[in-house]
Amino acid sequence: MTRSSAQGGRPAVGPQISVAYSPEQLERIDAAANRVGITRAEWLRRAAEQALYRPTELTFLPLLQHLRELDEELADLRGGVTDPHSEAYERVYCATALSTVTSTLRTLLAEARSALPDWHGPSQEYGRLELEVDRRESEQLAAEQTPEPESRVPLATAWAELKAWQAAAGVLDLMQQMLPTRTGESLRLDALEGETLLED
Known part of the structure; x- marks a missing residue:
């Protein structure tokens, strides 16, 4: 006991x-x-x-943490651009840093995004691919009452690629939306003049 x-x-x-x-x-x-x-x-x-x-x-927690940290850093820099209690050189520093990190991220995200199908843009490439996978699956099921296991591999691969593209595009698009719309000389002028940073 x-x-x-x-x-x-x-x-x-x-x-x-x-x-x-x-x-x-x-x-x-x-x-x-x-x-x-x-x-x-x-x-x-x-x-x-x-x-x-x-x-x-739990796997996505590190990603969420990175996005949260990026959002906080951008907010700190935005605040630094228009802080009336800061010296002009400090505001210009924040404006330059905010502009640089924004333009660099936009370039990197655009390069990564261009490698993916345009699944919700004007070309609707993703939608066409998805319809093609659905059509192939319907034809296969109609032709084979009980499909051979190996015959499902290409369709499973095509479906999984679409889902991976969709997930990656969604993350990249969300990161793009996080970035400020104003950069460069416009921000530095705000910093020098001490004006309020206005979002477009």
């Missing part, structure tokens, strides 16, 4: 670990646990179990 069962109470779940949470996190965790009528520890165990079954959500 184990020590825990001899003393009564809930059997041990496993080894204990120590994890630090902020007061705000604990408050939200406790509120969530109370809503479903379980303890804080049980709620955390269930949350961890759910996360283990959805690894892709």
Whole structure:
């Protein structure tokens, strides 16, 4: 008989670990646990179990963190351009840095984007490719009541490529939308004159 069962109470779940949470996190965790009528520890165990079954959500956390950091850096530079308490040389520095990082990112994103099908632009290339994959699949299913496993490989490959292109294009387009619309001399003039930075 184990020590825990001899003393009564809930059997041990496993080894204990120590994890630090902020007061705000604990408050939200406790509120969530109370809503479903379980303890804080049980709620955390269930949350961890759910996360283990959805690894892709955790995989994207570094990407989200990078995008959040970029957004914060751009916001800091925008604020520096128009800060009335800063010296002119400081505002020009922020304007130049903001312009440079924006134009460099736009160039890199455009180069990467140009390698992908235009899946929502005027040419609708992605839409045509998607329709072609659907047509090929329908024809194959109509021709073979029970298709051979190997015959599905080309279609699966084509479908997966489309989804990969779509995901990559979506990320690149979102990053483009994060960037300021004004760059170059316009920003530096704002910085020198101490005017408010206006988005186009």
